[in-house]
Amino acid sequence: xxxxxxxxxxxxxxxxxxxxxxxxxxxxxxxxxxxxxxxxxxxxxxxxxxxxxxxxxxxxxxxxxxxxxxxxxxxxxxxxxxxxxxxxxxxxxxxxxxxxxxxxxxxxxxxxxxxxxxxxxxxxxxxxxxxxxxxxxxxxxxxxxxxxxxxxxxxxxxxxxxxx
Amino acid sequence: xxxxxxxxxxxxxxxxxxxxxxxxxxxxxxxxxxxxxxxxxxxxxxxxxxxxxxxxxxxxxxxxxxxxxxxxxxxxxxxxxxxxxxxxxxxxxxxxxxxxxxxxxxxxxxxxxxxxxxxxxxxxxxxxxxxxxxxxxxxxxxxxxxxxxxxxxxxxxxxxxxxxxxxxxxxxxxxxxxxxxxxxxxxxxxxxxxxxxxxxxxxxxxxxxxxxxxxxxxxxxxxxxxxxxxxxxxxxxxxxxxxxxxxxxxxxxxxxxxxxxxxxxxxxxxxxxxxxxxxxxxxxxxxxxxxxxxxxxxxxxxxxxxxxxxxxxxxxxxxxxxxxxxxxxxxxxxxxxxxxxxxxxxxxxxxxxxxxxxxxxxxxxxxxxxxxxxxxxxxxxxxxxxxxxxxxxxxxxxxxxxxx
Numbered sequence: 001x002x003x004x005x006x007x008x009x010x011x012x013x014x015x016x017x018x019x020x021x022x023x024x025x026x027x028x029x030x031x032x033x034x035x036x037x038x039x040x041x042x043x044x045x046x047x048x049x050x051x052x053x054x055x056x057x058x059x060x061x062x063x064x065x066x067x068x069x070x071x072x073x074x075x076x077x078x079x080x081x082x083x084x085x086x087x088x089x090x091x092x093x094x095x096x097x098x099x100x101x102x103x104x105x106x107x108x109x110x111x112x113x114x115x116x117x118x119x120x121x122x123x124x125x126x127x128x129x130x131x132x133x134x135x136x137x138x139x140x141x142x143x144x145x146x147x148x149x150x151x152x153x154x155x156x157x158x159x160x161x162x163x164x
Numbered sequence: 165x166x167x168x169x170x171x172x173x174x175x176x177x178x179x180x181x182x183x184x185x186x187x188x189x190x191x192x193x194x195x196x197x198x199x200x201x202x203x204x205x206x207x208x209x210x211x212x213x214x215x216x217x218x219x220x221x222x223x224x225x226x227x228x229x230x231x232x233x234x235x236x237x238x239x240x241x242x243x244x245x246x247x248x249x250x251x252x253x254x255x256x257x258x259x260x261x262x263x264x265x266x267x268x269x270x271x272x273x274x275x276x277x278x279x280x281x282x283x284x285x286x287x288x289x290x291x292x293x294x295x296x297x298x299x300x301x302x303x304x305x306x307x308x309x310x311x312x313x314x315x316x317x318x319x320x321x322x323x324x325x326x327x328x329x330x331x332x333x334x335x336x337x338x339x340x341x342x343x344x345x346x347x348x349x350x351x352x353x354x355x356x357x358x359x360x361x362x363x364x365x366x367x368x369x370x371x372x373x374x375x376x377x378x379x380x381x382x383x384x385x386x387x388x389x390x391x392x393x394x395x396x397x398x399x400x401x402x403x404x405x406x407x408x409x410x411x412x413x414x415x416x417x418x419x420x421x422x423x424x425x426x427x428x429x430x431x432x433x434x435x436x437x438x439x440x441x442x443x444x445x446x447x448x449x450x451x452x453x454x455x456x457x458x459x460x461x462x463x464x465x466x467x468x469x470x471x472x473x474x475x476x477x478x479x480x481x482x483x484x485x486x487x488x489x490x491x492x493x494x495x496x497x498x499x500x501x502x503x504x505x506x507x508x509x510x511x512x513x514x515x516x517x518x519x520x521x522x523x524x525x526x527x528x529x530x531x532x533x534x535x536x537x538x539x540x541x542x543x544x545x546x547x548x549x550x551x552x553x554x555x556x557x558x559x560x561x562x563x564x565x566x567x568x
Contacts, residue, residue: 002422005373006363008366015366018366035308049319050315051319071486074490075231077227077232107323109323117485118476123319
């Protein structure tokens with residue numbers, strides 16, 4: 001299919017009708033619904049399944065669900081996760097002594113959540129993580145668990161709100 | 165090769181070399197152009213690339229193929245969807261994997277949505293570079309609807325990481341296909357409005373017509389691809405020439421230009437968006453929400469993760485999950501393949517050499533923007549210095565893809 005280019009008529013060459021047309025279009029847009037979100041005042045709620053900050057979840061017994069199998073550490077493309085495993089008396093036998101996620105490196109791809117065999121790591125709807133210092137972006141186990149407790153993480157419990 | 169004559173008015177002139185970029189706002193990133201000017205006329209232009217080089221190809225030699233998928237998001241960051249799916253298709257060709265029918269339909273829709281959103285951004289920035297600032301806002305408003313779709317489909321707006329080797333990261337939500345249909349149905353209205361503002365606008369036409377001309381022969385010789393090649397009058401589209409993902413079943417046409425100037429590139433991209441909408445409509449009719457996304461035979465189970473519910477309850481699936489995550493799809497040793505898709509910018513090729521493990525021995529990307537850029541010296545020669553911005557914008561380079 002050959003795309004034909006239009007030949008301009010003499011009144012189109014005058015330029016003035018085009019200006020008029022453009023102004024009319026702009027005028028029509030004045031009365032349309034506004035699409036911008038006034039961000040800091042107006043909050044935007046991400047839809048269900050949004051990939052935000054990865055956090056650690058707590059089981060019903062109050063312990064962390066993670067068994068430090070290090071599968072997330074292996075799969076993480078930018079290597080933002082670091083786990084130091086430790087042994088425990090609990091029948092689960094292994095637990096993460098230390099668990100760090102560097103949000104400065106994290107690309108929020110969701111691979112860790114995808115591979116985790118005990119649903120211990122979860123991508124929260126949190127997206128405002130900026131800080132003035134890079135070292136503050138390395139979150140330890142306590143902070144990650146605390147963030148996880150705030151999250152109503154169970155599937156289907158969240159109701160996404162509309163934008164704007 | 166074309167050699168435009170520079171008019172000699174009998175005046176003694178001196179050539180001047182100036183730098184355009186890498187921080188120039190109209191170069192769409194960090195492109196550096198060294199222009200040799202004779203008065204206002206460009207007599208030579210040399211593009212310098214490499215300011216955004218991250219070494220993705222080298223990194224890919226040390227990552228599993230599964231881990232490379234997020235890196236492809238950051239190549240052509242305006243259409244990450246088609247990059248992901250292109251890499252997955254290439255790996256599937258290497259390991260000989262057959263995806264399900266539903267997966268193919270979903271991939272077609274995702275690729276075409278990426279094409280429309282990429283072209284809408286091109287339209288916005290092209291018009292902005294020429295001076296039509298209003299179009300920028302209208303096109304971005306429309307593009308935002310596509311990004312909302314991506315967000316609901318994948319979880320994020322920009323770097324989607326949606327493709328997986330053998331399938332896709334997640335299934336669509338209930339009634340998602342209706343949302344896609346609604347958005348796609350309303351896009352022609354926006355395109356009509358923008359065409360009313362631009363196509364017959366004298367300023368826009370005169371800034372674009374006969375600017376940055378490249379002939380059919382030169383375009384083929386410099387291996388241009390995508391809309392830039394088609395503007396020069398070559399009817400070449402990989403979706404038609406080497407159909408993948410079942411593109412041969414959909415009815416669509418390849419828009420072709422006659423002159424190979426910036427105005428033709430504009431007209432072709434506008435028409436391409438309309439053709440993409442037609443493809444999406446046809447694909448959505450074939451979409452069956454109840455069909456399985458992943459193949460269910462036993463041989464293909466070694467490629468992808470088992471369902472999460474089974475991983476949490478069954479021992480066998482748990483072992484399987486570990487095996488897939490660490491060993492992944494095994495690539496044949498030293499088998500090499502080349503696979504290309506029609507990305508929004510042109511021919512996006514993947515050259516993979518297998519290594520016997522799930523890490524590629526060598527992974528090379530043939531990125532369309534990089535190859536398209538080498539036609540700039542020919543396009544710019546003999547044009548005015550003010551036309552450089554229009555020509556660069558009409559080529560639609562994405563510097564993340566140029567430098568990789």
